[in-house]
């Protein structure tokens with residue numbers, strides 16, 4: 206594949222950046238971006254996910270005011286921060302009354318050195334806005350929605366979430382859109398000692414959109430970062446989840462379900478660093494692929510030398526609903542400690558004809574029987590969602606997705 | 614009434630049923646006995662419409678419906694039920710939801726009102742109790758982690774709730790202890806009546822002490838080689854299949 210259009214696009218980004226007022230905070234990112242550009246499939250981590258399609262959409266101007274999409278935001282009965290095409294929209298938001306949230310400028314957060322290139326560099330160059338959410342020690346901040354509405358162009362929101370010791374927050378992140386838009390969010394989490402973040406993501410971008418998200422979570426002693434991603438939208442999507450289990454007894458759950466049809470491509474890439482002893486990581490990743498869809502799962506678990514008694518588990522399951530769908534999987538364990546328990550597994554298959562016949566023999570029509578089996582397949586991943594309204598919203602979206610697959 | 618005429622069928626090009634003739638009138642219970650590999654399960658799969666079983670000749674009709682032309686779900690809605698020899702596990706599918714989906718799908722297909730979850734649960738709980746099944750069985754995933762006996766009871770539970778007109782029980786007795794056998798048999802006997810018929814496939818005469826059949830057929834090498842009354846089962850128990858097979862060889 207020619208990487209010419211990508212390089213040309215990277216050049217355009219660089220020029221667009223040069224035209225902006227020079228900002229010292231972004232200069233390093235721009236330098237790195239100029240040197241490295243956008244990742245091509247020759248970059249190992251991007252082997253399965255070519256960005257060529259980005260050249261089609263990245264610089265188109267937004268068509269409509271994102272407010273037109275606000276009605277599609279699921280009503281979960283909780284406060285929400287809404288961004289439209291990368292900018293905070295106070296008129297669409299209901300910020301929480303009792304929580305420190307700052308918007309109006311990028312919330313840079315703290316990212317490891319190794320993560321500051323490619324799309325993160327691009328975000329750093331162009332980020333205009335973001336939410337900085339700070340939960341004080343010992344506070345339960347309840348549930349907060351962080352919504353992005355896209356109607357075109359390129360959006361690079363930059364959010365940071367910080368929890369003090371023993372604090373708690375459920376963040377429901379939702380990305381919606383219409384038309385050809387490029388959404389490149391970067392979110393950092395700093396989870397203090399004994400704190401818990403539940404991060405539930407519904408990615409429902411438009412069928413022409415490109416969604417490339419990078420998340421970094423630093424998890425302190427005894428703290429938990431518990432995430433679930435449901436990917437339904439986007440022509441091309443990738444979410445990189447980088448988690449560093451920095452303190453003893455830290456825990457991370459990186460679960461995902463990707464339901465794709467048509468010619469959609471979605472990539473879930475995780476990187477869990479066990480930097481401390483007695484930490485736990487759990488990953489259950491499910492891909493349901495119809496039509497010509499392509500799913501990617503890359504998951505690395507790195508266990509550093511001092512991370513004894515690490516408990517790492519990664520399970521990847523794929524359900525292929527059509528012979529033309531494809532799932533690419535690259536698990537990886539890198540273990541430098543000697544007393545650890547780490548495992549990973551992959552199972553890819555089709556709908557089991559025996560199960561299908563069993564259901565049909567009870568009178569359940571074929572379409573409904575298939576739907577039941579698909580739901581059963583992803584159910585295990587959804588079971589982890591404790592906040593019932595978001596689970597219900599996801600179930601509803603999955604139902605709509607299934608109907609759409611039946612119709613196509 | 615189930616009417617099978619000259620039925621030949623196979624799988625992957627290998628013929629297994631070599632011309633079955635069998636009539637089970639409404640209200641009757643017939644037993645099918647026969648050695649392993651004689652085609653008993655194949656017959657039950659062909660009648661219930663499992664993919665991969667190719668019918669090469671003959672016919673099978675039920676209450677005037679041409680079974681072989683119907684998809685499995687339509688056969689079920691017409692009143693056919695197969696209790697599987699090896700019930701299938703459905704991880705992630707709740708047993709109660711499964712049963713309700715099945716019952717309502719059949720009712721929809723027959724133009725009947727669907728049952729709401731309250732009415733359904735009442736029905737399901739009563740049926741569960743009758744079969745002395747653990748309460749949590751409805752809440753668990755279908756057959757997942759069930760013991761062999763629980764799986765078989767779960768088949769009979771489905772039958773009790775779906776109330777078929779024709780039940781095919783494929784070795785439902787195997788793997789059951791004597792108490793379970795009695796309970797399962799009572800479950801079947803409770804259904805007996807002028808509108809219910811059953812094809813009870815078994816290896817052992819034991820089951821037929823509890824579910825007393827109107828007729829006993831012996832299936833061997835894909836053919837019914839002998840038909841008699843309940844005494845035929847006892848005879849087979851004493852002499853084994855060898856004598857019957859020798860007679861027809």
Ligand SMILES: Nc1ncnc2c1ncn2[C@@H]1O[C@H](COP(=O)(O)OP(=O)(O)O)[C@@H](O)[C@H]1O
Pocket residue numbers: 624625627629647648649650651652653654655656
């Ligand atoms: N899916 C299959 N593929 C190939 N052979 C099969 C298949 N199912 C059954 N058979 C064969 O058909 C014959 C009858 O099997 P079955 O109907 O299961 O017998 P029974 O239930 O009487 O023990 C056996 O020889 C068996 O090996």
Ligand SMILES: [Mg+2]
Pocket residue numbers: 653654655698783784
């Ligand atoms: Mg059998």
